[in-house]
Amino acid sequence: MKRVKLILLLMIAMLVTTFANLLGEEPVFVKEFIGQIDFVKGRLLQLAEAMPDDKYNWTPDEGVRTVGEVYIHVAESNYHLIAMIKGIKPDMPESKSPTDKKTALSMLEKSFDAVKDAAGKLTEADLDKEVEAFGMKFSLRNFMISMLGHSHEHLGQSIAYARMNGVAPPWSMKEE
Secondary structure: OOOHHHHHHHHHHHHHHHHHHHOOOOOOHHHHHHHHHHHHHHHHHHHHHOOOOHOOOOOOOOOOOOHHHHHHHHHHHHHHHHHHOOOOOOOOOOHHHOOOHHHHHHHHHHHHHHHHHHHHHOOOOHHHHHEEEEEHHHHHHHHHHHHHHHHHHHHHHHHHHHHHOOOOOOEEEEEE
């Protein structure tokens, strides 16, 4: 009898989940993904704002991205993610984007907001669709996880760049 009740309870849970998806409830993965996007967006924007304008052309070595190039790279990668979410070919600029502080801050903010908007419209079925990028095939969900990791990777790089230039991440400052 306990087993029948357990099976019945599981079937009810599946039915509720199915109806929630049909009614357009945002998948849990999407909610969690957007939470992570908000986190990395906040940290990157705080750090980008804290970096002095004259450090946006700083690079730790020849052939390595400058501070500004890192921020622009993250923004452009976000637009690549949006193209994958929408199932369209990425429309990347032919020439390099300016890497000054004002441009970088604006592009970062707009790109993260656009990612949140595009991701917020996804369904479970959308997340399971197969996409191709970098010569590999992924579920869209897996690709989104990879791109989130990419943003966090560049957050870490930006923290190192900031510290090498005497800038402490604003969130790490102790309140006095």
